[in-house]
Amino acid sequence: MRLGSPSTSPTRPQDGYFLMMAPLWLASAVTVPAVSPASAQQPPIPHLTGRHTRAALASSALVAPAQLRCA
Structure with missing residues (x-):
């Protein structure tokens, strides 16, 4: 196939990244001390009071309600 043909994808699929990184994520989740996530930096929760x-x-x-009726 030529590079510009419509049947080729312009970007590479991301499942290879997931398959490569999942064991690393699992190993890091299993080996982290229990107190470490408690002291990790937490993103701030936005206030729900703004205009x-x-x-x-x-x-x-x-x-x-309209979305529920269509479903």
């Missing part, structure tokens, strides 16, 4: 957040929650509350 944009309230607008997004209100709009999703309006759309949710």
